[in-house]
Amino acid sequence: MQSAHADTRSPSRPIPRLSGGLPWVGHLVPFVRTAVELLERARAECGDVAAFDVGPKRMVLLTGPKASEAFFRSPDEVLSPSEAYRMMEPVFGKDVVYDAPPAKMAEQFSMLLPCLQDRRMRSYGQVIAKEVLRSVEGWGDEGVLDMYEYTKVLTNFTSSTCLLGREFREEMTEEFAQIYSDLERGITPLAFLNAHLPIPSFRKRDRARVRLVELITRIIVDRRRTRSEGEDFLQILMETKYKSGEPLSEHEITGLLLAAMFAGHHTSAVTAAWMMLELARSPALYERVRSEIFRVHGADGPVTYASLREVPVTEGCVKETLRLHPPLFMLMRVAMRDWEYDGYVFPKGTHLLVSPTVTHRMPDLFREPDRFDPDRFGPGREEDKRPFAFQVFGGGSHKCLGNAFALLQIKTIFAILMRRFEFSSYGDPLLPDFHGVVIGPKQPCRVRYRRISAEEGERVASASRDAGAAAAPMTAAGQAMAGRCPFTGARGGEA
Amino acid sequence: MRIVVDFGLCKGHGVCMEEAPTVFQVSRDGTLTLLIAEPPPELRSKVEAAVKYCPTEALSLHDE
Numbered sequence: 001m002q003s004a005h006a007d008t009r010s011p012s013r014p015i016p017r018l019s020g021g022l023p024w025v026g027h028l029v030p031f032v033r034t035a036v037e038l039l040e041r042a043r044a045e046c047g048d049v050a051a052f053d054v055g056p057k058r059m060v061l062l063t064g065p066k067a068s069e070a071f072f073r074s075p076d077e078v079l080s081p082s083e084a085y086r087m088m089e090p091v092f093g094k095d096v097v098y099d100a101p102p103a104k105m106a107e108q109f110s111m112l113l114p115c116l117q118d119r120r121m122r123s124y125g126q127v128i129a130k131e132v133l134r135s136v137e138g139w140g141d142e143g144v145l146d147m148y149e150y151t152k153v154l155t156n157f158t159s160s161t162c163l164l165g166r167e168f169r170e171e172m173t174e175e176f177a178q179i180y181s182d183l184e185r186g187i188t189p190l191a192f193l194n195a196h197l198p199i200p201s202f203r204k205r206d207r208a209r210v211r212l213v214e215l216i217t218r219i220i221v222d223r224r225r226t227r228s229e230g231e232d233f234l235q236i237l238m239e240t241k242y243k244s245g246e247p248l249s250e251h252e253i254t255g256l257l258l259a260a261m262f263a264g265h266h267t268s269a270v271t272a273a274w275m276m277l278e279l280a281r282s283p284a285l286y287e288r289v290r291s292e293i294f295r296v297h298g299a300d301g302p303v304t305y306a307s308l309r310e311v312p313v314t315e316g317c318v319k320e321t322l323r324l325h326p327p328l329f330m331l332m333r334v335a336m337r338d339w340e341y342d343g344y345v346f347p348k349g350t351h352l353l354v355s356p357t358v359t360h361r362m363p364d365l366f367r368e369p370d371r372f373d374p375d376r377f378g379p380g381r382e383e384d385k386r387p388f389a390f391q392v393f394g395g396g397s398h399k400c401l402g403n404a405f406a407l408l409q410i411k412t413i414f415a416i417l418m419r420r421f422e423f424s425s426y427g428d429p430l431l432p433d434f435h436g437v438v439i440g441p442k443q444p445c446r447v448r449y450r451r452i453s454a455e456e457g458e459r460v461a462s463a464s465r466d467a468g469a470a471a472a473p474m475t476a477a478g479q480a481m482a483g484r485c486p487f488t489g490a491r492g493g494e495a
Numbered sequence: 496m497r498i499v500v501d502f503g504l505c506k507g508h509g510v511c512m513e514e515a516p517t518v519f520q521v522s523r524d525g526t527l528t529l530l531i532a533e534p535p536p537e538l539r540s541k542v543e544a545a546v547k548y549c550p551t552e553a554l555s556l557h558d559e
Contacts, residue, residue, distance in 0.1 A: 073503060113506065113525045118513040309548070387552075396503060404508065404550040 012345035015060065016046035026053025032189045036329050036357055036434060043358045049344060055193060059351040062341075063359045065388040070341045071333065071354050072388060072396030076102045079352060081398055083334035087191040090206060091183055091262065093213075096255030108252070109401070111240045112260055115163075115233040116401055121408060123231055124162045125305045128409050131158045132416040142450045144426060148273040148440050151413075153177060155269040158409060163261050165230035167219050176215075182208035183258075184266055184438065209258075216254045233260060264402050267327040270440035271406070272413050275321040278372050280425040280447050285374070288313050290418045290460070295468040299457035303415040311411060316374030318410045319384060322392040324372060326356035327438045331394055356391045357439075365389045419457060421449040497533050497557045498542060504553035511545035511554060518542055 018041065021027050030038040031054045042050035043063045050061045062071050071079065082105060085098040092098065097105055114120075135154045156177055161169040168176075186205025196202065220238065222228075229235050237253045248256070279286040292313045297303055308314075335350045346352065361369040366376060366383050376383040384390035393400035400406075417423070426446035433442040452460070498518070507525020511518070518538060520528045534542055546554040 110525055113508070114523055117507075117509040117521075119509075385552075397506075399504070399506065399551055401506065401508075404510070 012340075013343045015051045015344050015346070016049055018042045018045055018050055018052040021053055025055055028053075028055045032193075034434065035189055036355075036432075036439075039330065039353070039355045039358050040361075043355075043362075049342070054351075057193075057351055058347075058349070059353055060346055061353045061355060061358070063355060064362060065359070065365065065386060067341065068354050068359060068391055068395065069388040071331075071352055072391075072394065072399075074333070074339070074396075076106075076397075078336055078339055079333035080336050081333055083336070084332035084351065087187065087195045090191075090195050090202070091187065091209060092259045093209075093251060093255035096252055097259050107242060108256060111237060111248070112233070112256065112401055114240075115236050115260070116405055120231075121404060122305045124405065125303070125308070125408055125412055127161050128158045128412045129303050129416060131161060132413050136417070136420060139421070139449065139451070142448070144446050144448050146443055147276050147445050147447050148269065148443055151269040151272040151276075152266070154413070155265055155272065155409070156180065159261055159265040159268070161232070162405075163233040163257055163264070164216065164219065165232035165234050167222070167230070168215070168234075171215075171219075175211075179208040179212050180261075180265065183212075183262070185435075188435075212258065213251075213254050216257060217250050220250050220253060233257060260402070263400065264405065266438040266440075268406055268409050270325065270327050270438055271318070271321055272410050273441055273445065274325040275317055275410065275414070276417075276423060276447060277425075277430050277441055277445055278321060278324075279317065280423050281430065282372065283424075285317070285372075286423070289317055289414065291464040291467060293415050293418050294457075294461045295464040297415060297419065299419065299454070299461040303412055305408065308408060308411045308415060311415070312378065313374060314411055314414055315407065316377045318407055319377050319390070320372055320374045321410075323360045323366065323384075323390060324370075325432065325439065325441075326360060326392045327440075328392075329357040329439055330355045354391065354394075359389065359391060362389075419452065421451055423447045423449050496536065496539060496542070497559065498529060498531075498546075499555045499557060500527060500529060501553045501555070502527075504551045506551050506553075508550050510548050510550060514545040514548065515541035519545060 018027065018038075022029075027038055031052075038052070039061055042052060042061045046061075048062065048064045048067045050063075052059055052061070062068060076082070080102075082098045082100075082102065088097075089099045095104075097108055100108060131154065135150070135157070157169060160176070182204045185201050186208075188201070190197065190199075191202070216234075219234070223230070223235075223238065234253070234257060237248055237256055241247050279289060292311050296307055296310050301307075331354045333352045335346050335348055335352060337348050339346045339348075339350070339352070360366065363369050365386060366389075367373075367381075375381065388395050393403040393406075424447065426448055428445050429442075430445065431442040432439050505527050507521050507527055509521040509525075511527070512521045515534075515538060518529070518531050518534050518541070520530055522528075531538075542556060546556050
C-alpha cells in the first residue's frame with residue numbers, strides 16, 4: 001500500500017523511509033503513543049531525512065543543523081506553520097494566529113513584540129521575583145514537595161501576572177490552573193489528526209476555553225469602564241491597532257493572550273522542574289550553582305535583570321536542561337508546494353518535522369549528549385553557538401518570541417529559591433511524561449527542602465565570595481553593570 | 496570592526512538598542528536600523544554586549 005505514494009518522483013533522490021509501517025495506517029499507532037521514540041528511531045535508521053506515514057499524512061523528519069536550517073529559513077508561503085498547527089485552533093480561537101491568513105498572523109505576532117521588548121522585561125523580572133517569594137511563604141522549615149506540581153502553580157502566577165495583569169492574579173483560583181490543565185490535555189497527537197473528534201478530552205478542552213474567554217473578557221470590560229491600566233501584555237494589546245487602524249477585538253485579544261500564555265506557562269514550568277530535579281541528583285553541580293548565586297547576590301541582595309546576566313553556571317544549567325528536556329519535542333510545517341532540500345523533492349502537502357529532542361542528542365553536535373553538562377556552553381566549547389543545532393526555541397522568523405523572558409524567569413526562580421532553601425533528591429526516578437505536547441517529568445517527582453537560616457546564608461555568601469574572588473575577576477560586562485541602578489539595571493535616570 | 500545583521504533572524508526585541516543606542520535603532524514595530532555599520536573602537540564593549548545578549552543571535556561582529 002505504501003508504494004501508492006510516489007516518493008521518488010523525478011528529479012528527487014529517493015527519500016529514506018522508516019521501516020515497519022503498516023498498510024493504510026503507516027506509523028500511526030507509535031506516532032500517537034510514543035512519538036519521541038518513533039522520531040529517535042527514524043533518525044537512527046535514516047539520518048538527516050526520514051520519511052514515514054501517519055494515517056493518510058506523509059511526514060518527513062529533518063534532523064541536524066543543515067536540514068533544520070532549511071526548514072527554519074523557508075518562508076511561510078512555502079513551508080506553512082498555519083497548516084501544521086491547525087490543531088491549535090480550538091485553543092487559540094478562530095482567526096487568531098495560526099488560524100488567521102499569513103499576513104494577519106504576522107501582524108498579530110508582531111503585536112506581541114512590544115510586550116517583550118527590553119524595557120518591559122526589567123519590570124517582569126521584579127514581578128517574577130515577588131511571586132517566587134510569595135510562593136514559599138507557607139513552606140515552614142523543611143518538607144517534601146512535588147517539584148513539577150509546584151512550578152506549574154508558580155509559573156501560572158508569574159505568566160498570568162506579566163501577561164494578564166494584577167486583577168487576574170488576585171482573582172484567580174484553582175479554577176484557572178484547572179482550565180490550563182484541560183486545555184493542555186486537549187493537545188495530543190490525536191488532535192493533530194482531527195482536533196474536533198467528539199471525545200471527552202476535547203469536550204473538556206472546549207469548555208475550558210469558553211470559561212477562560214469569559215474571565216478575560218470580564219477584565220477587559222472592567223478596565224475600560226474604570227479607566228485603569230496595567231503593566232502587562234493585556235494593556236498593550238488593548239491599545240494596539242492593526243495597520244488599517246482597526247483595534248483588536250476582545251476575541252482576538254483573548255486569543256493572543258492564550259497563545260502567549262500557552263507558549264510561556266507550561267514550557268517554563270517543565271523547565272524549572274527538570275532543572276531542579278537534575279541539580280538535586282548532582283550535588284556537586286547543585287553546589288556550583290548555589291555558590292554562584294550567593295556570590296553574585298549575597299545572602300539577601302536583590303535579584304535583577306542585570307545581576308542575572310552574570311550567572312554563567314546557572315545559565316548553562318538552564319540551557320542544558322532545555323537541551324536534554326525540550327518542552328516541545330517537535331515543530332511542524334506543511335509544504336504548500338513541492339519543496340526541495342539536498343536533492344530531495346518533497347511533494348506539496350508533506351508534513352515536515354524538526355525535533356529538538358532528537359537533534360539535541362546528536363553526538364557530533366553535543367559531546368556525550370546524554371550527560372547533563374552545563375560547561376558545554378562555556379568558553380572554548382560553546383556547543384550552542386553552532387547555528388540551528390541548539391533549537392529549543394525554534395529558529396528563523398518563527399523563533400520563540402519569549403526566549404529571553406523564559407531564561408529570565410528560570411534564572412530568577414533559582415536565584416531566589418536556592419538562597420532560601422536547600423533542595424535535595426527524594427529518590428523518585430527521573431523520567432519524561434509524554435502525555436501531552438509539553439513534556440514534563442513524570443510525577444511524582446519530589447524533592448526535599450530545608451530552610452537556610454540567616455546566619456547560614458551569610459556564611460555561604462561569604463564563602464562563595466572568597467571562592468569567587470580567587471577564581472574569577474569581575475568581567476567587563478560586570479563592570480559595565482556596576483554603573484547601573486542596582487534594582488532595574490537601568491543606567492542613569494532611566495529607572 | 497563591522498556589524499552584520501541577519502535580518503532573517505532579527506525579530507526586533509530591542510536589546511541591542513538598550514546596549515548601544517547610538518549604533519542600533521529599533522522601532523516599536525520591531526524594525527532594526529543600523530545607525531553605524533562600522534562603529535569606532537570606543538563603542539566595542541557596548542556592541543559586544545549587544546551581540547552577546549541578542550535573544551535571536553541575529554548580530555555578529557567582524558574584524559577585517
